[in-house]
Amino acid sequence: MTTPLVRGTEKTTATTDSAATPKKKGRTFSPWGVVAWLVGLGFFFPVFWMVLTAFKQEGDAATSPPKLFFTPTLDQFKAVFDQGIGPAMLNSVWATGVSTLLVLALGTPAAFALSLRPVRKTQDALFFFMSTKMLPIVAAILPLYVIVSNIGLLDNIWALVILYTSMNLPIAVWMMRSFFLEVPGELLEAASLDGASLWRSVREVILPLVSPGIAATALICVIFAWNEFFFAVNLTAVNAQTMPVYLVGFIAGEGQYWAVLSAAATMAALPVILCGWFAQNKLVRGLSFGAIK
Amino acid sequence: MAAITYKNASCIYEGSDKLAVDSLSLDIQDGEFVVLVGPSGSGKSTALRMLAGLEDIDEGAIEIGGKDMTGVPSKDRDIAMVFQNYALYPNKTVAENMGFALKLRGVSADERRKKVEEAAKILDLTEHLDRKPAKLSGGQRQRVAMGRAIVREPQVFCMDEPLSNLDAKLRVQTRTQIAALQRRLGTTTVYVTHDQVEAMTMGDRVAVLRFGKLQQFASPNELYDKPANAFVAGFIGSPAMNLVTLPVASDGVKIGDSTLELERDQLTKLSDLGLSEVTFGIRPEQLELTDSGGVEVVVDLVEDLGSEAYVYTHAGSGVELVARCNPRTAPKLADTVRLRRHPEGAVHLFHPETGERIN
Numbered sequence: 001m002t003t004p005l006v007r008g009t010e011k012t013t014a015t016t017d018s019a020a021t022p023k024k025k026g027r028t029f030s031p032w033g034v035v036a037w038l039v040g041l042g043f044f045f046p047v048f049w050m051v052l053t054a055f056k057q058e059g060d061a062a063t064s065p066p067k068l069f070f071t072p073t074l075d076q077f078k079a080v081f082d083q084g085i086g087p088a089m090l091n092s093v094w095a096t097g098v099s100t101l102l103v104l105a106l107g108t109p110a111a112f113a114l115s116l117r118p119v120r121k122t123q124d125a126l127f128f129f130m131s132t133k134m135l136p137i138v139a140a141i142l143p144l145y146v147i148v149s150n151i152g153l154l155d156n157i158w159a160l161v162i163l164y165t166s167m168n169l170p171i172a173v174w175m176m177r178s179f180f181l182e183v184p185g186e187l188l189e190a191a192s193l194d195g196a197s198l199w200r201s202v203r204e205v206i207l208p209l210v211s212p213g214i215a216a217t218a219l220i221c222v223i224f225a226w227n228e229f230f231f232a233v234n235l236t237a238v239n240a241q242t243m244p245v246y247l248v249g250f251i252a253g254e255g256q257y258w259a260v261l262s263a264a265a266t267m268a269a270l271p272v273i274l275c276g277w278f279a280q281n282k283l284v285r286g287l288s289f290g291a292i293k
Numbered sequence: 294m295a296a297i298t299y300k301n302a303s304c305i306y307e308g309s310d311k312l313a314v315d316s317l318s319l320d321i322q323d324g325e326f327v328v329l330v331g332p333s334g335s336g337k338s339t340a341l342r343m344l345a346g347l348e349d350i351d352e353g354a355i356e357i358g359g360k361d362m363t364g365v366p367s368k369d370r371d372i373a374m375v376f377q378n379y380a381l382y383p384n385k386t387v388a389e390n391m392g393f394a395l396k397l398r399g400v401s402a403d404e405r406r407k408k409v410e411e412a413a414k415i416l417d418l419t420e421h422l423d424r425k426p427a428k429l430s431g432g433q434r435q436r437v438a439m440g441r442a443i444v445r446e447p448q449v450f451c452m453d454e455p456l457s458n459l460d461a462k463l464r465v466q467t468r469t470q471i472a473a474l475q476r477r478l479g480t481t482t483v484y485v486t487h488d489q490v491e492a493m494t495m496g497d498r499v500a501v502l503r504f505g506k507l508q509q510f511a512s513p514n515e516l517y518d519k520p521a522n523a524f525v526a527g528f529i530g531s532p533a534m535n536l537v538t539l540p541v542a543s544d545g546v547k548i549g550d551s552t553l554e555l556e557r558d559q560l561t562k563l564s565d566l567g568l569s570e571v572t573f574g575i576r577p578e579q580l581e582l583t584d585s586g587g588v589e590v591v592v593d594l595v596e597d598l599g600s601e602a603y604v605y606t607h608a609g610s611g612v613e614l615v616a617r618c619n620p621r622t623a624p625k626l627a628d629t630v631r632l633r634r635h636p637e638g639a640v641h642l643f644h645p646e647t648g649e650r651i652n
Contacts, residue, residue: 187382189347193346193368
């Protein structure tokens with residue numbers, strides 16, 4: 001079994017069979033590019049102004065017209081730390097992190113079952129997931145409050161963990177399902193013929209392919225859970241207070257302290273921005289790498 | 294290596310009332326190369342997937358090496374499959390793709406590398422072993438898929454239209470390579486295609502399917518020379534056999550006013566069956582141009598292939614006939630010519646209603 005029986009035929013014959021080469025992108029000027037930049041700057045400006053204001057003294061922040069040049073200071077950040085941002089930050093990290101992990105642990109198998117291994121009544125199951133998002137949360141808050149109160153989880157971070165998990169799960173299942181659907185089913189069949197168990201083929205063949213999709217889903221869950229305000233403000237007080245609730249504390253009754261509010265808001269936005277930064281690599285990577293011609 | 298037996302195996306898809314494969318019975322010998330061929334929707338792929346364990350066997354049974362495979366999961370059947378889209382693992386290199394099955398079986402890394410390198414040498418993939426499938430050409434991907442199958446040394450190869458994603462020239466080359474490889478390895482192979490040329494050139498035996506039912510299971514020559522029914526007659530051969538339903542006369546079949554003569558025993562069979570009409574089949578190469586006698590036809594189209602030419606004609610009665618002729622002496626468009634049966638030419642007669650072979 002050592003002499004070559006099959007010769008590489010492509011090299012010697014005039015076929016159209018050539019190795020895949022990356023496409024080159026032409027850099028041509030397009031007026032849409034300008035529009036895109038304008039829109040991008042429009043979105044970025046408020047964030048930029050928030051960060052800028054965070055480094056101002058209250059006096060500089062309140063001037064009219066607004067000041068673009070000033071002596072930067074870290075006083076506002078110091079003030080935020082002095083007012084005890086720690087517990088709120090920790091609560092937010094806990095509620096966001098644990099709920100996202102739970103969502104992925106529950107949602108990945110669900111998405112798999114609803115895409116690559118279609119079960120009976122797949123459409124009904126999908127609709128059920130989506131239907132849980134149809135009721136406005138405002139309408140459900142009273143019964144939720146009573147339940148949470150009865151099981152003694154008021155002002156307890158675990159109440160938020162559970163609620164954030166159930167809030168994000170339907171979106172995560174739908175999102176991950178669409179990523180799973182792009183994986184060719186033959187890959188699972190090939191793995192099973194190669195002798196892989198279901199668990200093994202999912203772990204070694206499917207998960208590496210859908211990992212960008214899972215990362216994207218995780219990021220969405222993190223953003224939603226981190227920014228969630230309504231549950232947090234209604235079901236927590238001091239102990240389980242999260243960042244959005246803590247932020248509201250800076251909106252004072254008498255006078256506006258823009259600079260310190262901006263500093264707190266910047267602190268609150270930072271973790272999400274960091275998550276997005278780290279997930280970016282995964283997000284832009286293509287999902288399929290030429291499994292299918 | 295093992296023999297395969299389909300015993301009245303049937304498969305029905307959920308939500309359909311028709312059987313995708315309808316009591317298929319095949320006896321495939323150890324080491325044989327069998328091709329399943331048929332038009333789309335004939336159940337050929339389903340039959341293969343039932344063997345591989347990717348579709349349920351709803352009725353009957355399939356045996357590999359004498360063991361009933363009903364309910365045995367694919368991973369325990371010791372079958373390697375080459376998919377139409379190759380289904381290579383995109384995140385693994387060529388070597389990892391080829392060695393995955395061995396890794397799952399717990400073969401040591403050294404042993405694995407040796408086997409993969411051996412297979413890579415046969416398939417001329419040695420220099421691509423560290424690449425990912427996305428960096429390969431279609432032909433190379435196809436060979437990796439073959440390599441993944443052969444390193445395992447399985448009992449059975451299943452191939453589901455493995456050449457249909459290659460361009461025409463590469464397809465012809467790869468066709469002969471796969472056939473040669475199979476002869477050399479001696480592994481029982483079931484190969485699915487819709488291309489009757491592939492079926493004829495590759496298979497030891499060919500099973501023709503239609504609507505999930507087996508039409509004929511025979512060697513390529515037998516399929517060509519003695520098709521079991523009108524469907525097989527029309528499906529095998531290119532250009533297709535001339536198949537026309539004609540009235541029976543005392544000495545042959547009538548095309549308009551002329552008569553194509555039949556043999557005595559053929560006429561006896563027809564009269565025994567009491568048929569006034571018969572589906573008459575004759576291959577283009579069994580018809581020839583003649584100066585006198587035969588049937589008068591008008592030329593509609595001449596297809597010159599260089600080594601031979603095909604003349605598409607119609608007779609006055611609307612019957613269409615294709616004949617092969619020498620391209621140097623081919624008639625012109627709209628010429629009126631005469632066709633007759635080649636002196637040794639075989640004629641195929643089929644029942645006009647059931648389509649079953651009569652002679």
